[in-house]
Amino acid sequence: MQLDYFQLIDRIVDLNLDDKKITVEAQVPAAHTIFEGHFPGYPIMPGVLLTEAMAQSSGWLLLGVMKFERMPFLAMVKEAKMRGFVSPGDLLTIDAKIEHEGSGFAVTSAKVRVGKELKCSADLTFRHIPFPHPDLRVHMDAMANKIGFPLQAITND
Amino acid sequence: MSSTFDQIANIIAETCDIPRDTIKPESHAIDDLGIDSLDFLDIAFAIDKAFGIKMPLEKWTQEVNDGKATTEQYFVLQNLADRIDELVAAKNAAPGA
Numbered sequence: 042m043q044l045d046y047f048q049l050i051d052r053i054v055d056l057n058l059d060d061k062k063i064t065v066e067a068q069v070p071a072a073h074t075i076f077e078g079h080f081p082g083y084p085i086m087p088g089v090l091l092t093e094a095m096a097q098s099s100g101w102l103l104l105g106v107m108k109f110e111r112m113p114f115l116a117m118v119k120e121a122k123m124r125g126f127v128s129p130g131d132l133l134t135i136d137a138k139i140e141h142e143g144s145g146f147a148v149t150s151a152k153v154r155v156g157k158e159l160k161c162s163a164d165l166t167f168r169h170i171p172f173p174h175p176d177l178r179v180h181m182d183a184m185a186n187k188i189g190f191p192l193q194a195i196t197n198d
Numbered sequence: 199m200s201s202t203f204d205q206i207a208n209i210i211a212e213t214c215d216i217p218r219d220t221i222k223p224e225s226h227a228i229d230d231l232g233i234d235s236l237d238f239l240d241i242a243f244a245i246d247k248a249f250g251i252k253m254p255l256e257k258w259t260q261e262v263n264d265g266k267a268t269t270e271q272y273f274v275l276q277n278l279a280d281r282i283d284e285l286v287a288a289k290n291a292a293p294g295a
Contacts, residue, residue, distance in 0.1 A: 116236060116239060117236065117239065117240070141243055141246060141247065142252070143239070143242055143243060143246055143252060143253070143255070144242070144252055144253055144254050144255040144256045144257070145255050145256040145259075146239050146242070146243070146255075148243055166239055166240070166243070168239070
């Protein structure tokens, strides 16, 4: 997890395009300036960043389903529930699945666990559009490689 | 069984917190009801689920942007209901339906 670059996902553990599900892992840093303010003496991962982690997990799933032809952008967060504290150094396991594929939008649900403990969940809506700039596509390709996106999953049909 | 319009109106009332009795067949979703594009995503999601279809929002938007259609054709609610009925009929007529 590189919080300064808003890169919250470390690796893709499983991607199932038939079932439209993804599992990823994200290691919360043991130390970061964020934890100095949130909160002094009691550092916890901000809920907005956990929500963003769920959004990025869903985003990678949608990129796979759309074969990297379109880019999803977070549009709506519903039913976001912070069920337990996430601490520095925790390893997050994030599951996301597609609930609906509409025209130009998609809806996912996502959950964050630490070990077996459910920490948060949300329903997320994304708009998706053709990549708006070639640099973004290049960046996403590089990130896909970095986090172990199984590119063969989108080329083997 | 309620009409397609009634189902749409109920969805809009619930999704956008608009009083049901102000939603008429001749209401324009954008101009009269003030529904913005984000709220319309919610409405589209609910309509897709309720009717088992995929409203072609991108195609409709493109047609409006290209001047091949007017917003009234898709966003006046009775017209939207008619489009939905067409989509449901097409789905039911498709092989394997």
